[in-house]
Amino acid sequence: MTTMSFPGLALPHDSGVGVLNKASLLLSVLEDGPASLSRIVVVSGLTRPTAHRLALALERLRLVTRDAGGRFQLGPRLGEMAVVVHGDRMLDLAGSVLAGLRDRTGASARLYRRCEGGQLCVAGAEVAAAGQETVPVGTAFSLRSGAVAQVLLAWEQPEVLYAGVTRARFTAAALTQVRRRGWAQTLGVWDTDVVTLAAPVRGPGGRVVAALSLSGPVPVLTREPAREFGGAVIDAALRLGEASDG
Structure with a gap:
């Protein structure tokens, strides 16, 4: 299995489906707690438009939610x-x-x-x-x-x-x-x-x-x-x- 390498992340994110790989990267950032869009971009290596689009899509699925400060965090559906x-x-x-x-x-x-x-x-x-x-x-x-x-x-x-x-x-x-x-x-x-x-x-x-x-x-x-x-x-x-x- 190949590994996509990004700063701060050393986990395998190669499912064979590009959009799932990117969603996995975004969720990995949120495992450490709430994160702003800027932090998601820096840690994951995703472009800002891609990170924003994925975060909103995951939010609609309740896989991601936001805290009182507007930062993204893992959503209730995962739990x-x-x-x-x-x-x-x-x-x-x-x-x-x-x-x-x-x-x-x-x-x-x-x-x-x-x-x-x-x-x-x-x-x-x-x-x-x-x-x-x-x-x-x-x-x-x-x-x-x-x-x-x-x-x-x-x-x-x-x-x-x-x-x-x-x-x-x-x-x-x-x-x-x-x-x-x-x-x-x-x-x-x-x-x-x-x-x-x-x-x-x-x-x-x-x-x-x-x-x-x-x-x-x-x-x-x-x-x-x-x-x-x-x-x-x-x-x-x-x-x-x-x-x-x-």
Whole structure:
């Protein structure tokens, strides 16, 4: 297989169909997070008219969307397809486990998996309250920040871990602390008043297959949610892990 070489991208993008190769290049740029059209052009090597035309076409298909600043990012349809592919017993149980955690704590409970170098919300029990943002199932984020990203990276092989932290807003030392504690918590990553507590969900052999998170405003969870809610989150993660197909 031949490889199309562009700055910043070392992945094979030769399907034998030119337009698919270019679409693959564009989506590869967005795997690292939201990007302006100018950044897509620089990183992918595509011409500006081609990049713009492809981005708009992918947006119509919901394979690409835009953030609040107008930058392009991976769209919800990719997440929806991944949810279908990864359906299993853990997801069958997740609805009731997350709902129980939400009702016990008053905060939103969500389940995330690794997906194409990022994190994907595959299940959730949201709190419908003013001022609390929701995360629809199928939403994808990068692994560059947040408690969930730290949990999904902390137990990875060293080469994967260190590759991840080179672009992240946390350090390898922070991930060492996550492994020591068994959980991660962050404040103000997505919103200045939102705190998130995350714990690993382990499958066969102890491998981390997902991350369970509890997220809500400081008045609900406090600035140190692990003190009061850590046991509940870890127990819920254990229940999901027992049902995991790995």
